[in-house]
Amino acid sequence: MSWTLTRLLPGAPFPDPEWALPAHAPYPGLLAVGGRLDAATLKAAYTRGIFPWFGPGEPPLWWSPDPRMVLEPGALAVRRSLRQSARRFLVHADFELHVDREFRGVMQECAAPRRDTAETWIVPAVIDAYCGLHAEGLAHSFELWHGGELAAGLYCVALGGMVFGESMFTRVADGSKVLLMALCGFCLRHGLGPIDCQQQTAHLARMGAQPRPRSEFLQTLRQRLTIAGPERWQYDWSQFQHDCAPWL
Incomplete structure (x- = not known):
């Protein structure tokens, strides 16, 4: 089974959190990758129940796990x-x-x-x-x-x-x-x-x-x-x- 992640362009809107990878996927809750990391983007993410979590050298990864x-x-x-x-x-x-x-x-x-x-x-x-x-x-x-x-x-x-x-x-x-x-x-x-x-x-x-x-x-x-x-x-x-x- 394959899953598709949204690739964000800087300033692009976030997808629906329900599109996040399901519990049985390799990275459950992962919703999107990329985009800009600044205060405005963080505010847009949090208002939709989305948060960033990624490691050094990685692009921004955006998550909305279920359950929360x-x-x-x-x-x-x-x-x-x-x-x-x-x-x-x-x-x-x-x-x-x-x-x-x-x-x-x-x-x-x-x-x-x-x-x-x-x-x-x-x-x-x-x-x-x-x-x-x-x-x-x-x-x-x-x-x-x-x-x-x-x-x-x-x-x-x-x-x-x-x-x-x-x-x-x-x-x-x-x-x-x-x-x-x-x-x-x-x-x-x-x-x-x-x-x-x-x-x-x-x-x-x-x-x-x-x-x-x-x-x-x-x-x-x-x-x-x-x-x-x-x-x-x-x-x-x-x-x-x-x-x-x-x-x-």
């Missing part, structure tokens, strides 16, 4: 050890919580080699494109600082009432998970969500994310895009402590 992993902010699973870590960060003055203080820096840290692999999809062109979204107020970073240095971070895309989680890193135990708590708390405060987690993984499932059929996800996306998001993305420990009280 989604986290409802209020469904975040917080285990005892994570509660303890959150409380520890709260009481130590050396730990600071910031939003959008160092967006590019968070992306660069997320792109750094990991213990399990030296490969990354967050190539320099990807960082530049998402920084373009950030400049438009459509991408944000949650950051944990320790002693004046960036200790953990996550970044996301936000369009209307929808949030798309991208990547995270940490140098301290549970740092990125506490930031996910902060993001969920922020979403609950402002009526945002669900949070698109894209691919199914056991780690995301343990954090409370669940798979949804792509058709259901796309319907939710269309609805949430009609909602105005917050004018300013700000968050601190006092808001965290209030919004995340049920988990603490």
